[in-house]
Amino acid sequence: MVNGKSKNRDVWKLVSLLVIAMYGLLLIYPLCRLLKEAVIVNGHFSLEGFATFFGQSYYVKSILNSLKVSVSATVISLVIGVPLAYFYQMYEIKGKSLLQVLIILCSMSAPFIGAYSWIVLLGRNGIFTQILSKIGIHVGSIYGFNGILLVLSLQLFPLVFLYLCGALKNIDNSLLEASVNMGCSGIKMFLKVVIPLCMPTIIAASLLVFMRAFADFGTPLLIGEGYKTFPVIIYDAYFAETGGDHTFGAAVSVIGIVLTAGIFLFQNWVSNRHHFTMNAMHTIERKQAHGIKGVLIHLYCWLVVALSFMPQIYVIYSSFQKTSGKLFVKGYSLDSYKFAFTHLKKAIPNTFIIGLLALAIVIILAILIAYLVVRRSNGMNKVIDTFSMIPYIIPGSVIGIALVLSFSKRPFLLSGTMAIMIIALVIRRIPYTIRSSVAVLQQIPISIEEAAISLGSSKMKTFFTITVPMMGNGIISGAILSWVTIITELSTAVILYNARTITLTLAVYTYVSRGSYGIAAAYATILTLTTILSLLIYMKVTGNKEVTL
Amino acid sequence: MSVTITINDAVKKYGNNTIITDLSLGIKEGEFFTLLGPSGCGKTTLLRMIAGFNSIEGGDFFFNDVRINDMDPVKRNIGMVFQNYAIFPNLTVEKNVAFGLKNRKLSKEEIASKTDQFLKLMKIEEYRDRMPERLSGGQQQRVALARALAITPDVLLMDEPLSNLDAKLRVEMRTVIKEIQNTVGITTVYVTHDQEEAMAVSDRIAVMNEGDIQQIGTPKDLYQRPANLFVSTFIGRTNILKSRLEVKEGNAYIILPGNHKILLETLLEEEKKPQEIILSIRPEELFVQEAGKEGVKAVIDDAIFLGLNTHYFVHFEDGEKAEIIQESQIDSILEKGSTISLGIKTYKINVFDKDGKRNLIKGVKNDLDLYNGAK
Numbered sequence: 007m008v009n010g011k012s013k014n015r016d017v018w019k020l021v022s023l024l025v026i027a028m029y030g031l032l033l034i035y036p037l038c039r040l041l042k043e044a045v046i047v048n049g050h051f052s053l054e055g056f057a058t059f060f061g062q063s064y065y066v067k068s069i070l071n072s073l074k075v076s077v078s079a080t081v082i083s084l085v086i087g088v089p090l091a092y093f094y095q096m097y098e099i100k101g102k103s104l105l106q107v108l109i110i111l112c113s114m115s116a117p118f119i120g121a122y123s124w125i126v127l128l129g130r131n132g133i134f135t136q137i138l139s140k141i142g143i144h145v146g147s148i149y150g151f152n153g154i155l156l157v158l159s160l161q162l163f164p165l166v167f168l169y170l171c172g173a174l175k176n177i178d179n180s181l182l183e184a185s186v187n188m189g190c191s192g193i194k195m196f197l198k199v200v201i202p203l204c205m206p207t208i209i210a211a212s213l214l215v216f217m218r219a220f221a222d223f224g225t226p227l228l229i230g231e232g233y234k235t236f237p238v239i240i241y242d243a244y245f246a247e248t249g250g251d252h253t254f255g256a257a258v259s260v261i262g263i264v265l266t267a268g269i270f271l272f273q274n275w276v277s278n279r280h281h282f283t284m285n286a287m288h289t290i291e292r293k294q295a296h297g298i299k300g301v302l303i304h305l306y307c308w309l310v311v312a313l314s315f316m317p318q319i320y321v322i323y324s325s326f327q328k329t330s331g332k333l334f335v336k337g338y339s340l341d342s343y344k345f346a347f348t349h350l351k352k353a354i355p356n357t358f359i360i361g362l363l364a365l366a367i368v369i370i371l372a373i374l375i376a377y378l379v380v381r382r383s384n385g386m387n388k389v390i391d392t393f394s395m396i397p398y399i400i401p402g403s404v405i406g407i408a409l410v411l412s413f414s415k416r417p418f419l420l421s422g423t424m425a426i427m428i429i430a431l432v433i434r435r436i437p438y439t440i441r442s443s444v445a446v447l448q449q450i451p452i453s454i455e456e457a458a459i460s461l462g463s464s465k466m467k468t469f470f471t472i473t474v475p476m477m478g479n480g481i482i483s484g485a486i487l488s489w490v491t492i493i494t495e496l497s498t499a500v501i502l503y504n505a506r507t508i509t510l511t512l513a514v515y516t517y518v519s520r521g522s523y524g525i526a527a528a529y530a531t532i533l534t535l536t537t538i539l540s541l542l543i544y545m546k547v548t549g550n551k552e553v554t555l
Numbered sequence: 556m557s558v559t560i561t562i563n564d565a566v567k568k569y570g571n572n573t574i575i576t577d578l579s580l581g582i583k584e585g586e587f588f589t590l591l592g593p594s595g596c597g598k599t600t601l602l603r604m605i606a607g608f609n610s611i612e613g614g615d616f617f618f619n620d621v622r623i624n625d626m627d628p629v630k631r632n633i634g635m636v637f638q639n640y641a642i643f644p645n646l647t648v649e650k651n652v653a654f655g656l657k658n659r660k661l662s663k664e665e666i667a668s669k670t671d672q673f674l675k676l677m678k679i680e681e682y683r684d685r686m687p688e689r690l691s692g693g694q695q696q697r698v699a700l701a702r703a704l705a706i707t708p709d710v711l712l713m714d715e716p717l718s719n720l721d722a723k724l725r726v727e728m729r730t731v732i733k734e735i736q737n738t739v740g741i742t743t744v745y746v747t748h749d750q751e752e753a754m755a756v757s758d759r760i761a762v763m764n765e766g767d768i769q770q771i772g773t774p775k776d777l778y779q780r781p782a783n784l785f786v787s788t789f790i791g792r793t794n795i796l797k798s799r800l801e802v803k804e805g806n807a808y809i810i811l812p813g814n815h816k817i818l819l820e821t822l823l824e825e826e827k828k829p830q831e832i833i834l835s836i837r838p839e840e841l842f843v844q845e846a847g848k849e850g851v852k853a854v855i856d857d858a859i860f861l862g863l864n865t866h867y868f869v870h871f872e873d874g875e876k877a878e879i880i881q882e883s884q885i886d887s888i889l890e891k892g893s894t895i896s897l898g899i900k901t902y903k904i905n906v907f908d909k910d911g912k913r914n915l916i917k918g919v920k921n922d923l924d925l926y927n928g929a930k
Contacts, residue, residue, distance in 0.1 A: 186607075188706055
């Protein structure tokens with residue numbers, strides 16, 4: 007008995023060591039390598055890269071641009087998303103299931119698809135631009151800051167919406183009744199009670215939106231024109247120096263990490279000051295919205311969703327348009343799909359092979375790490391917890407560059423392989439899946455495991471036969487959402503891919519940047535359909551129509 | 556300040572499902588009035604209709620002479636204590652108490668002094684800067700009460716406020732609640748399913764079952780002269796025995812197991828006729844006769860010593876079971892299996908018709924008749 011116990015403990019210790027080793031090799035080593043590349047030039051310590059960056063206003067301005075874009079996008083996402091979630095949870099909205107599915111779909115598409123469709127809709131030769139100018143309305147330029155802001159806000163408000171819906175579900179109805187009782191109702195209640203109660207979630211959602219906006223580079227690349235943001239600079243710096251040394255690219259990446267880490271710590275500090283817990287015995291009951299108020303609420307919800315879903319509809323529509331070369335012509339055809347299926351044949355299977363392998367690894371690692379963190383809390387496992395959260399705050403392109411730097415030479419020659427794509431996806435996605443697994447595991451009382459052990463099941467057997475199955479539903483639902491984000495991931499993959507490892511998202515990106523919009527639309531439509539299908543499966547599996555992140 | 560509450564013919568429906576049909580009652584100014592009943596009897600529903608959180612499908616609700624049916628809950632000037640306290644988790648104790656005052660646009664000094672006054676009254680001054688999650692259940696309860704009272708409401712509504720506390724704290728807090736209500740003198744409507752708690756705090760109690768009020772009265776009325784079988788079983792413990800009435804020479808007798816006849820002097824005159832009845836005899840209304848005295852024969856199945864009292868579980872000759880409570884004696888407890896002879900405090904027992912709908916004893920007070928008669 008005593009022997010068996012110590013043996014089992016060794017197994018978990020072994021798992022801890024293996025996980026630490028993995029993080030050491032695949033995350034810490036690349037980051038150190040990146041730092042070394044940034045400060046060592048020709049074998050000597052040098053801050054040349056940093057000097058170049060801060061010496062030119064062009065570069066420094068990109069940071070300001072990025073901050074401006076990210077702060078604005080965060081504010082607008084909150085302004086759109088918070089009232090939307092409030093209306094959605096407080097009132098009976100007609101077609102609310104469809105509304106929610108559409109909102110989720112908006113958040114799941116790659117942002118650059120939105121950027122590209124908005125150019126087609128509202129750009130210089132855009133469809134709406136032309137219609138509107140015929141009736142005498144001239145829309146301002148959507149290139150540059152405005153365009154980036156439009157696309158990112160419409161892309162990111164769904165995250166605020168989903169987070170806030172979760173928070174609103176945790177508000178006990180009696181809190182609102184108490185507020186009404188003490189003379190505070192309507193808009194006043196929304197501002198003075200609901201918003202403060204949701205503050206921790208609003209802060210968390212803000213960080214997520216900010217980080218996504220800050221790290222996004224597809225959108226500014228397409229619609230930003232002269233308006234350079236930080237990730238674009240990183241990307242440019244990396245590709246300008248391919249083959250040569252990466253001092254400047256690495257230096258820019260390091261600056262990026264410092265910036266995002268600073269923002270993360272600031273958010274942490276703010277959220278610690280706003281920390282409290284809520285637990286709803288009676289959740290808020292949706293009310294019927296009557297009269298003019300009801301009309302306005304419906305109008306708001308559906309207009310916002312229509313506006314943000316329009317690009318997707320347009321992309322699907324244009325995938326069936328006839329093309330001549332790179333131009334759309336009158337009439338419809340399936341040529342874009344024919345081309346899509348005959349060229350880049352690997353894109354579709356790659357998407358599934360890379361995506362599913364990454365997903366499988368993410369799930370297994372996340373379960374193990376969640377177990378270590380929740381049930382075997384010790385020094386080593388706290389280190390794992392911290393390591394696993396690092397990728398959360400590092401822009402995807404920086405992780406891409408760090409991996410390329412580390413694994414392009416023997417003995418770790420991985421660049422250009424599927425393996426490096428999978429590693430990147432796993433590292434990038436795992437923080438989210440770990441968080442959800444930890445949350446699920448914390449809800450399972452340890453006494454159930456103790457009961458199994460007291461009935462003679464070994465600790466390992468208990469883990470596999472009791473704990474994992476009980477986590478099952480939570481893991482599956484988390485995994486499907488991870489899957490959707492894995493297949494739409496761009497910023498890391500764009501640095502790591504080549505012709506053999508191209509995926510659907512990358513194919514869309516490639517053809518958009520080549521100007522072949524019809525083919526890009528075909529790939530994008532396939533991607534969107536895959537996403538929709540995944541979400542439908544998610545809803546089937548979890549048995550509800552509510553998605554919470 | 557305090558108001559009377561009058562409810563005439565209230566109706567509550569959820570869709571086609573009628574929860575409350577035609578309910579009337581009146582609550583006096585400054586009264587501590589309790590709605591008592593098993594879960595699902597409609598007591599919380601009624602409370603929330605008064606508060607304005609449930610719609611009213613029929614009838615009229617008045618505070619004094621003001622009809623409040625369509626009045627916004629914000630304007631009803633009600634203080635409410637919720638089952639889970641509904642304390643804002645993001646605000647300190649002090650800010651929770653000041654919340655309602657701030658909405659009244661009072662001056663800063665007034666808010667501060669009122670907040671202080673009620674923090675002191677509820678003895679939670681020392682926790683004023685604490686966040687709610689660092690308070691115990693009893694302390695949270697005090698915050699909820701302070702917050703509800705600080706706005707000097709016309710009516711205080713409490714929805715099972717003690718149900719989340721442990722047994723000891725529940726007893727302590729109900730004394731606090733009663734004292735505060737006495738001090739403030741506010742009309743209070745209190746909802747609970749715990750009859751002992753209701754008896755401890757209330758001036759009057761309305762016993763509810765399946766959406767109807769069974770009886771309204773003081774705790775003493777309800778316990779000693781319940782209006783029907785439901786009230787007699789719901790309030791306190793009692794032994795229910797089927798029996799019949801016999802009348803001889805103008806005197807009514809009840810027939811007990813073993814064909815034991817007992818003269819019943821408390822019966823209503825008009826009920827003095829042979830009929831099937833249901834007896835409700837509380838455990839303390841039975842007593843063990845001294846040796847040799849005649850009584851109802853019973854055999855002891857079990858005895859439980861609880862300190863002050865000893866409970867005996869017995870069965871009669873016909874197999875019916877009963878519970879007896881005796882003040883504990885210094886000499887030994889009666890042996891299991893021994894046969895005893897029971898006496899009955901006949902002036903205390905209650906007698907119902909065979910459906911259990913009516914009490915046939917004199918002196919039943921049911922204020923419900925006042926309100927149903929008033930319409």
